Amino acid sequence: METDKLITEFTKFHIQQAVERLLAGGVVAFPTETVYGLGADISQPQAIQKIFEIKGRPSNHPLIVHFSNLSELEFWAEDIPATAWKLAEHFWPGPLTLILPKSKLIPVSVTGGQETVALRIPRHPIALNLLEQLGSRKAIAAPSANRYGFVSPTNADHVKCAFGDKIDVILDGGACEIGLESTIINCVDNNVMLLRPGGTPLSSINDLLKQNIQIQPHSQIRSPGSLASHYATSTPLEICPTSEILLSRSSTLLQQGIYTAAVTRSAPQISSDKLHHVLMPDEPIAFGKLLYATLRKLDEANFERILIEAPPDDLEWLAVADRLTRASHSFRK
Numbered sequence: 001m002e003t004d005k006l007i008t009e010f011t012k013f014h015i016q017q018a019v020e021r022l023l024a025g026g027v028v029a030f031p032t033e034t035v036y037g038l039g040a041d042i043s044q045p046q047a048i049q050k051i052f053e054i055k056g057r058p059s060n061h062p063l064i065v066h067f068s069n070l071s072e073l074e075f076w077a078e079d080i081p082a083t084a085w086k087l088a089e090h091f092w093p094g095p096l097t098l099i100l101p102k103s104k105l106i107p108v109s110v111t112g113g114q115e116t117v118a119l120r121i122p123r124h125p126i127a128l129n130l131l132e133q134l135g136s137r138k139a140i141a142a143p144s145a146n147r148y149g150f151v152s153p154t155n156a157d158h159v160k161c162a163f164g165d166k167i168d169v170i171l172d173g174g175a176c177e178i179g180l181e182s183t184i185i186n187c188v189d190n191n192v193m194l195l196r197p198g199g200t201p202l203s204s205i206n207d208l209l210k211q212n213i214q215i216q217p218h219s220q221i222r223s224p225g226s227l228a229s230h231y232a233t234s235t236p237l238e239i240c241p242t243s244e245i246l247l248s249r250s251s252t253l254l255q256q257g258i259y260t261a262a263v264t265r266s267a268p269q270i271s272s273d274k275l276h277h278v279l280m281p282d283e284p285i286a287f288g289k290l291l292y293a294t295l296r297k298l299d300e301a302n303f304e305r306i307l308i309e310a311p312p313d314d315l316e317w318l319a320v321a322d323r324l325t326r327a328s329h330s331f332r333k
Ligand code: TXA
Pocket: 032, 034, 035, 036, 037, 038, 061, 062, 063, 064, 097, 099, 111, 114, 116, 117, 118, 120, 122, 142, 143, 144, 145, 180, 181, 182, 183, 184, 195, 196, 221, 222, 223, 224, 225, 226
């Protein structure tokens, strides 16, 4: 992709600095269309080690390897099934991650000791240009740039707040276009399966492959980043199945004097200075884009409880529903 024309001279200068830091074994944060990533050159084990240390993430949790050129897929993966090619050709660059058997060039420090690798070509111009400038046959391992267990960052300030000067360079690309992580598809066996719903709608994948992809039970694969507790808010977050139930729950909590935030997709029917209302879009893509920033704000605002209206039981809302279920973990514990 010709990314050179899409970014300013100023950004190019910062990307060049980031490339130098990566080549020198440093860690840099960069925007992708999904969330910000915390990246290191995959060929430098001590740089990969830094990612785990900075994030506070256990070293057996595998990282996504980002690269820029589809013609290099065979460089990073082996035994690539036809379905994986089809997905890659259609959805890359974009918010889709494919799990494939790893090639010898992928160090096990990146894959958490597994023989499979998570691969993605992102479509954000800064991410792509960074990868292109790093050079051919180079790749960046990057988890989301948040502390382990917290929600992913969707703007550069989120990254700064979490890590400050622990990171050599933070490339600022503004707010992420999608705001939820990539969709992860396991292509290791002939039977493709969904590991994590995300930025690429499952319906688009089903349409392309002319099949209904099944959700892989977590027990069948080591994908530690999909633990139920991931992305949990520290304020207990309760999902209310309907707006009516949310209304009655908020009344009960208000009577108990509990400082509550209510997140709905329709106008509030209750007014009280003890209840803070957040109106979210009634459309999954717009909702997903705002979700993490909204959860962060509410988490920082000292509420004692967050109530949130359940999303519709619909394939288009799958990624949002998944993240809300995880965010509600502290309440369900
Ligand atoms: O949108 C995204 O995917 C962002 C941006 C930065 O690309 N990255 C991201 O990375 O969300 P992370 O590390 O926060 O989540 C990666 C997920 C984890 O759930 C991890 O367990 C899973 O990918 N994963 C990585 N390698 C795997 C493998 N070999 N097999 C199964 N799951 C894997």
